[in-house]
Amino acid sequence: MQAIKIKVAEVTDLMEKIGKTIEVQGQEIALFLLEDGSIRAVENRCPHKGGTLSEGIVSSEYVFCPLHDWKICLHDGLVQKPDTGCIKTYKVSVEGKDIFIKL
Numbered sequence: 001m002q003a004i005k006i007k008v009a010e011v012t013d014l015m016e017k018i019g020k021t022i023e024v025q026g027q028e029i030a031l032f033l034l035e036d037g038s039i040r041a042v043e044n045r046c047p048h049k050g051g052t053l054s055e056g057i058v059s060s061e062y063v064f065c066p067l068h069d070w071k072i073c074l075h076d077g078l079v080q081k082p083d084t085g086c087i088k089t090y091k092v093s094v095e096g097k098d099i100f101i102k103l
Contacts, residue, residue, distance in 0.1 A: 003091070003102040010097045014039065019054030019063070025103060029090060030054035032074055034061060039092045040074040041101045047085035 008022050014033035021044055022029050030044040030053045042063075044053050051067035058064075061074050071080040072087060079085040090101040 005093070005100050005102050007098050007100050008041070009099045011039075011094060011099060012097060013099075017058040019056065019058065021052070021054040024101065027103070029101065030063075031092075031099070032058055032063065034058070034074070039094060039099055041090035041092050042072075042074060042077055043088040045087070046070055046072065047079065047087055048083065053087070 006024055008024055009031060014020055014031060016033050016035060020031045022031060028044040029041050032040045034040060042053060046053055046065040046067065048070050049067050051065040053063050053065060055066045056063040062071050063074055064071055070083050077087040077089040093100045
């Protein structure tokens, strides 16, 4: 099945290091504008206890779950040691001011 490209927000909708929750086709996704200007999209639930990642603290390319402080990489979705697990990541593209993700 081919990936679907969907407009989800505009760059001006995001604040640096502050997550934004969006819902796309029944999937809750967290968008983040990182310090380096890149935008990341990930599943909005921590694999540990389902913490809402868009409410987490962002540092560099990581988000810390607001429930139990699990550190999760926003590039590949991997939970950092000593914890284990993974979340889904989404490919992001920016065209002008529009942000798209691929499902």
